[in-house]
Amino acid sequence: MEYILETNKLRKEYPEFVLDNIDWKVPKGYVMGLIGPNGAGKTTTIKLIMNLIASDGGQVRVFGLDNIQNEIHIKNKIGYVGEEQYFYDHQSARWTGEFVSHFYDQWDKERYQSLLEQFDLPPKKRIKKFSKGMKVKLSLAIALSHDPEIIMLDEPTSGLDPIIRREVIDFLKDFTEENNKTVVLSSHITDDISRIADYITYMIDGRIVMTDSKDALLSNWKKIHFTPESLDKSIIDKLEQVETHMFGSSGLTRHFPAIQHALEPGLASGDIKVESVGLDDILIALVKGE
């Protein structure tokens, strides 16, 4: 597999937080979701990749190039939407497009105009009169109008209402499918990531705790509902978050294919039930397991 972005022992220290030796690889042409609770280090990681903050160790390679030595070249090929949207907000979207077009090697004016239309963004209106959702869309229009190879989105839907959030995520889904772009999407809203990601990375307390394809994650992680006598103790001991309630017990496994065979008698008799879990269930299990 070809990797378009790699970090090697990336480190950043703050007085109350340490991003600790991040080794991370993003495969080319896929959507990588970066999930973690607030303060996990998602934004710090993305800012380090974008060279918006200085690292305290380690290396970032984008397109095989060092991100500090080749900052301008790399930024030319990355469409970035940050957590906060910064613009000259006394200017219009049209002016902003014209302004930023000077800095990119490839700026597709027609695509920018068409994205403004698609997002219902008035080109002549001052940006300070834009809502938060409109500013996110404007950021996205800028990020996509210079034909980036990677689209880096740091909590883009944070603070948006569900309708705009869905609109943005659906647009991104269609766009990435049509254009075969690599996308890094960080969010604590697992539903957003679940909708478009091919790969998922979980980050907790400044560390990457798991990276896998979404399909593998969702097929490996299952919730098992069982009666105590229906399941071998050795399997119960391997379950996480085991809870006992009046109808029986339940627990999470992260190795479902490995225990699937042992569950078959219980499944046939109805004493065991297997439930699919969501990315947020996995996140909660990982956070509690830390």
Next chain:
Amino acid sequence: MKKFSLWYLLYPGFLVAFGIPMFNYDRLTGPDPLDLSFATYLAPMIWLVLGAMWAHEQMESKSNGYNFLRILPIEPALIVKAKFVLVLIAVAIYAGGCCAAFALVSTSPDYLIPSCAYVIVHGSICLATAALLYVGIFRYGFSRFGKYILIAWVALLISPIPIRIFILKPRGISDAEIMQFFRGPYWIMGTAFCLAAYYFLMKLAARKLKEKYT
């Protein structure tokens, strides 16, 4: 650029407002239609460049302009260079405008050269001051350092008045004597020094902005 363009539009107004009546007055009274005191009145106006700079940086700060620029593929040195060039253009236009106006009126190099030199020296000091203030902004941020631009601006703009009242007048130093200094080679050296300082401070400012960015 807009804030500076306002300055570009305003400076001819200053020239007209302060200059033309004096030219007319001196045509009747002085040995040369260009009186040396014109320069002493017109030159301090160059400090208004710092006002334009303050407005410009306030706008950058208010709209988080540097954060916006930071995500674009642009070297911090280029951002700094653009700002320094804007200030340089503003000063050059004003100083050039003054000198052109002097040249139109004057009939003698004895009056023209020191008058132009006086304005050019003011412009050079203004450039070096602006450069120092930019270094301060990139080092400490506009929110902490911006007030010093205003203080420097107001202080420099009104400085000719206390200098005249408390230093020159008690010592009996006339405008003509001040201008004598601007007939010698020292003003060229001073200007060269200020321009060199401007260049090196631009490099320093670029380094400070890069440090601030990361």
